[in-house]
Amino acid sequence: MQSIIRQAQPIDAQKIAEIHVASWQTAFCGIMPDNFLEQQETETRKIGWLKNMVEYPGNLSVIEDNAKIVGFVCNGLTESKQLGFDGQVFGIHVDPTAKRRGYGYQLMLASFNRLQSLGCKNAFLWTLEKNIPARNFYEKLGGKIVAQELKDFGGRELIEIAYGWDRLDLIPKTQNTPRP
Ligand SMILES: CC(C)(COP(=O)(O)OP(=O)(O)OC[C@H]1O[C@@H](n2cnc3c(N)ncnc32)[C@H](O)[C@@H]1OP(=O)(O)O)[C@@H](O)C(=O)NCCC(=O)NCCS
Numbered sequence: 735m736q737s738i739i740r741q742a743q744p745i746d747a748q749k750i751a752e753i754h755v756a757s758w759q760t761a762f763c764g765i766m767p768d769n770f771l772e773q774q775e776t777e778t779r780k781i782g783w784l785k786n787m788v789e790y791p792g793n794l795s796v797i798e799d800n801a802k803i804v805g806f807v808c809n810g811l812t813e814s815k816q817l818g819f820d821g822q823v824f825g826i827h828v829d830p831t832a833k834r835r836g837y838g839y840q841l842m843l844a845s846f847n848r849l850q851s852l853g854c855k856n857a858f859l860w861t862l863e864k865n866i867p868a869r870n871f872y873e874k875l876g877g878k879i880v881a882q883e884l885k886d887f888g889g890r891e892l893i894e895i896a897y898g899w900d901r902l903d904l905i906p907k908t909q910n911t912p913r914p
Pocket of ligand 1: 865
C-alpha cells in the first residue's frame with residue numbers, strides 16, 4: 735500500500751509521542767545528556783501534542799504506511815517572522831526503525847506545500863549542529879545555513895543551526911516512493 739500523509743487527529747497522539755521519545759533517545763544519544771534523554775516521557779509528549787492540535791489546528795501531520803504511523807511533522811507560520819522567514823518546520827521525526835525509506839523527504843515536501851498554501855514564500859527550521867544525519871538530510875533538500883544559537887538541553891549548552899529555504903516555489907514537488 736502507498737504511504738499517505740494526513741492531518742494528525744487526537745487519537746494519533748499516543749503513537750506520535752512514542753515515536754518522538756524513541757527518536758530523541760536514538761538520534762540525540764551522545765549529543766544530549768544521558769539522564770535528560772532517559773527522563774523523556776511519552777505521556778508528557780502526548781499531552782503536549784494534544785495541546786498543539788487544539789492551539790495550532792492543521793500544523794501537525796503524520797505519515798502512514800500500511801495504516802501504521804511511521805513519522806510526523808509539525809509546521810506553520812513563524813512567530814513574528816523569526817529570522818525574516820514566513821514559515822517554519824518546528825519538528826520532524828521518523829520512527830527510528832523506518833528511517834532512510836523516504837518518509838522524511840515526503841514529510842518535508844508536504845510541509846513546504848502546506849506552508850505555501852498558507853502564503854509563505856520561504857521557511858526555516860532549527861537543528862542541532864551535531865545532528866549530522868539531519869543536516870545531510872536538510873542539505874539534500876537544498877537548505878542553506880542562515881543562523882546559529884546556543885540552547886540549553888538538560889543542562890548542556892548545544893549549538894543549534896537554522897537552515898533556510900528562500901524560495902519554496904522552486905522546490906520540486908515530486909515525492910519519493912518509500913523503498914521496501
Ligand atoms: C532526519 C529524518 C527526519 C530524515 O527522515 P528519513 O525518512 O530518515 O530520510 P529520507 O529517507 O527521506 O532521506 C532522504 C535523503 O536525505 C538524506 N539523508 C537522510 N538521512 C541521512 C543520513 N542519516 N545520512 C546521510 N544522508 C541522509 C539522503 O540523501 C536521503 O536520500 P537517500 O536515502 O536516497 O540517499 C529522520 O532520519 C529522523 O527522524 N531523524 C531523527 C530525528 C531528527 O533528527 N529530526 C530532525 C530534528 S531537527
